[in-house]
Amino acid sequence: MNLPSLTFTRYPPHHLVSPLYSKLPKATARGKSVDSVAIEARNLNFSFTAKQTKDVTVLRDCSIRIPSGQFWMLLGPNGCGKSTLLKILAGLLIPTSGTVYVNGPKSFVFQNPDHQVVMPTVDSDVAFGLGKVNLADDEVRSRVSQALHAVGLSDYMKRSVQTLSGGQKQRVAIAGALAEACKVLLLDELTTFLDETDQVGVIKAVRNCLDTSEEVTALWVTHRLEELEYADGAIYMEDGKVVMHGDATRIRSFIEDRQSAYINQINS
Numbered sequence: 330m331n332l333p334s335l336t337f338t339r340y341p342p343h344h345l346v347s348p349l350y351s352k353l354p355k356a357t358a359r360g361k362s363v364d365s366v367a368i369e370a371r372n373l374n375f376s377f378t379a380k381q382t383k384d385v386t387v388l389r390d391c392s393i394r395i396p397s398g399q400f401w402m403l404l405g406p407n408g409c410g411k412s413t414l415l416k417i418l419a420g421l422l423i424p425t426s427g428t429v430y431v432n433g434p435k436s437f438v439f440q441n442p443d444h445q446v447v448m449p450t451v452d453s454d455v456a457f458g459l460g461k462v463n464l465a466d467d468e469v470r471s472r473v474s475q476a477l478h479a480v481g482l483s484d485y486m487k488r489s490v491q492t493l494s495g496g497q498k499q500r501v502a503i504a505g506a507l508a509e510a511c512k513v514l515l516l517d518e519l520t521t522f523l524d525e526t527d528q529v530g531v532i533k534a535v536r537n538c539l540d541t542s543e544e545v546t547a548l549w550v551t552h553r554l555e556e557l558e559y560a561d562g563a564i565y566m567e568d569g570k571v572v573m574h575g576d577a578t579r580i581r582s583f584i585e586d587r588q589s590a591y592i593n594q595i596n597s
């Protein structure tokens with residue numbers, strides 16, 4: 330794969346970067362040709378520092394690469410470091426060492442749907458982030474309308490956000506990111522608090538955004554193996570390390586084998 334010239338942020342500044350693993354992902358998905366990278370992290374290490382106790386090492390030498398325009402999922406047991414990795418990619422945490430490149434603008438959507446929406450109506454919430462750029466009213470309306478269409482909420486434009494389900498609120502948050510021409514969506518366990526209908530609605534909305542735009546890339550943290558059917562690729566972590574990286578079907582089988590072995594072990 331020919332890599333574009335990427336501007337990496339290097340942590341700490343003097344750190345020497347080792348080469349990427351050779352078995353990073355294939356550059357094709359769902360018939361799309363993929364010729365650029367949206368997210369790349371090399372040799373990330375991260376520890377939480379605490380005054381009273383020992384530092385907690387959370388990420389150990391993690392390297393990932395996600396091609397542009399693809400929907401990837403990040404899986405692993407509780408506490409393995411998924412959210413920490415996502416927050417580093419979002420720029421919300423600074424790694425102890427390693428390098429990070431994420432195409433911008435990027436947007437982080439949190440787990441709790443009630444933390445996503447800030448304005449009284451759907452259209453005003455989607456337009457909220459556009460307030461910081463100087464756009465004509467027509468352009469704002471057009472972006473809001475296109476973004477709501479992409480997440481399947483065109484008919485909800487004037488609805489009070491208080492009347493939305495959790496999944497609809499997540500979709501409004503995603504629409505807000507799309508209205509701001511977001512290139513990378515970082516999505517942290519969005520389906521955790523949702524019922525089954527809402528779960529499917531949110532994941533299909535993300536899949537649809539990517540299918541209708543070559544420009545948007547998404548990384549989705551989840552515990553639900555069944556969601557992998559929507560993914561172009563996946564990353565599996567354990568204990569702060571990237572254990573597998575690439576084909577979603579292969580990763581699903583790997584995790585299912587791991588779970589069966591664990592169940593057999595506790596039953597024997």
Ligand SMILES: Nc1ncnc2c1ncn2[C@@H]1O[C@H](COP(=O)(O)OP(=O)(O)OP(=O)(O)O)[C@@H](O)[C@H]1O
Pocket residue numbers: 377385387405406407408409410411412413414
């Ligand atoms: N602020 C913090 N200070 C110290 N340790 C933390 C802090 N935040 C998270 N951790 C620890 O870092 C580790 C990784 O947490 P993280 O939330 O990234 O895991 P996760 O894989 O997303 O877990 P889950 O699936 O349960 O959401 C855990 O052991 C957690 O206890």
